[in-house]
Amino acid sequence: MNKLILAVLLSLACAIPLYAQTAVSARAREIQASVLVIDTHADAPQRFLDDNYDIGSTDPKDLAHISLDKAKAGNLGAEFFSIWVEPDTNQGHFAHKALDLIDSVYEQAARHPDRMMMAFSPDDIERAHREHKFAALLGMEGGHPIENDVRLLRDFYRLGVRYMTLTWSNTNEWADSSGDINNPQVEHHNGLTEGGKQIVLEMNRLGMMVDISHVSDKTFYDAIAVTKAPIIASHSSARALTNHLRDMTDDMLRAVAKNGGVVQVNFNNRVIDENYRLADIALAKDRAAAVKAYTDQLKAAGKTVTFIDSDRILREWNAKIPRPPLKSLIDHIDHVAKVAGIDHVGLGSDFDGVSGATPAGIDSAADLPKITQALLDRGYNADDLHKLLGGNLLRVFREAERVSREMQARK
Ligand SMILES: [Zn+2]
Numbered sequence: 001m002n003k004l005i006l007a008v009l010l011s012l013a014c015a016i017p018l019y020a021q022t023a024v025s026a027r028a029r030e031i032q033a034s035v036l037v038i039d040t041h042a043d044a045p046q047r048f049l050d051d052n053y054d055i056g057s058t059d060p061k062d063l064a065h066i067s068l069d070k071a072k073a074g075n076l077g078a079e080f081f082s083i084w085v086e087p088d089t090n091q092g093h094f095a096h097k098a099l100d101l102i103d104s105v106y107e108q109a110a111r112h113p114d115r116m117m118m119a120f121s122p123d124d125i126e127r128a129h130r131e132h133k134f135a136a137l138l139g140m141e142g143g144h145p146i147e148n149d150v151r152l153l154r155d156f157y158r159l160g161v162r163y164m165t166l167t168w169s170n171t172n173e174w175a176d177s178s179g180d181i182n183n184p185q186v187e188h189h190n191g192l193t194e195g196g197k198q199i200v201l202e203m204n205r206l207g208m209m210v211d212i213s214h215v216s217d218k219t220f221y222d223a224i225a226v227t228k229a230p231i232i233a234s235h236s237s238a239r240a241l242t243n244h245l246r247d248m249t250d251d252m253l254r255a256v257a258k259n260g261g262v263v264q265v266n267f268n269n270r271v272i273d274e275n276y277r278l279a280d281i282a283l284a285k286d287r288a289a290a291v292k293a294y295t296d297q298l299k300a301a302g303k304t305v306t307f308i309d310s311d312r313i314l315r316e317w318n319a320k321i322p323r324p325p326l327k328s329l330i331d332h333i334d335h336v337a338k339v340a341g342i343d344h345v346g347l348g349s350d351f352d353g354v355s356g357a358t359p360a361g362i363d364s365a366a367d368l369p370k371i372t373q374a375l376l377d378r379g380y381n382a383d384d385l386h387k388l389l390g391g392n393l394l395r396v397f398r399e400a401e402r403v404s405r406e407m408q409a410r411k
Contacts, residue, residue: 038390043353048104050306065351074368078135142168163209191218207404235348264348273324314355
């Protein structure tokens with residue numbers, strides 16, 4: 001009889017889907033469940049808008065990193081959805097596109113009021129958590145959608161945008177980007193222009209967090225010198241481990257610590273694994289040609305090319321490079337925690353923005369507890385994890401609000 005029960009149990013264990021068969025211990029699950037996990041970068045709005053994706057999707061074949069079920073399985077409490085406007089295909093209507101993306105997030109929240117809510121403050125994030133709802137926040141990736149108009153910056157704040165990455169991969173009229181800093185055809189400014197510095201100060205006054213992911217090194221140092229509030233890197237990793245210009249040097253990590261800010265470590269294979277980065281560079285030319293051939297074909301047929309269209313091709317190409325182990329990501333988190341300090345590190349996944357290029361085992365938000373487990377294995381304790389998984393970001397967000405109140409009171 002006992003043998004029979006054992007046999008039944010064994011066969012049941014084998015039937016558990018792969019994603020549930022993780023090496024996550026009861027202690028890691030317990031810690032994960034006791035904290036408010038906040039991720040600061042997901043590109044899901046492109047899917048909401050272009051693919052008509054529903055965050056309530058329960059389709060097991062669905063490739064999206066973020067769904068309400070996946071967030072619940074990984075105990076992800078709050079997500080900053082990226083308002084990212086592709087600068088080439090949206091020439092002449094950056095702000096319009098940003099407004100469409102913002103709308104797409106609100107529409108998801110409206111569709112699932114029992115499980116999801118828009119959040120605009122640290123208090124909102126905590127309230128959502130108490131009400132067992134997924135908190136959706138907005139972060140704008142790149143300064144170009146404000147179209148050089150501080151009034152638009154304020155309008156975006158009023159709509160709920162709570163951080164702005166000063167640049168994406170494109171240098172704009174007031175800030176240099178790491179993405180094109182070595183391109184002599186692009187007109188650069190040696191960091192932030194005077195106008196760019198005024199934009200940073202206006203963000204401080206509004207209470208919009210200043211995000212330095214993607215900016216050039218000089219823009220970083222200019223921003224950190226001028227800001228009155230702690231800054232964030234919404235999705236950046238460590239250059240000492242992976243030699244990518246998108247990543248932050250140890251000196252930059254220490255500067256963020258001194259400023260009281262937080263570096264939210266990016267999961268993108270390209271910026272967390274040197275072997276992957278080199279293999280990726282080797283493929284880049286052919287991959288770009290394949291994307292161009294495909295999108296040209298769509299254009300010739302009179303169709304609008306969307307993010308999802310190129311994502312489809314990019315996934316096929318990314319799949320040619322072996323995924324790095326989870327260890328690569330954990331090494332980056334550990335490095336930032338050691339160099340900047342445990343009070344200055346967090347998670348900025350870049351979910352749904354990397355066309356499948358995440359480390360082995362990290363296939364969606366449901367896999368976040370694996371990171372908690374790996375950090376426990378490296379000696380991080382519950383207090384450390386509480387800070388890293390969301391506490392640090394909440395502290396910086398609160399400080400941005402405090403600085404804003406102070407600046408507004410001064411007039
Ligand atoms: Zn990005």
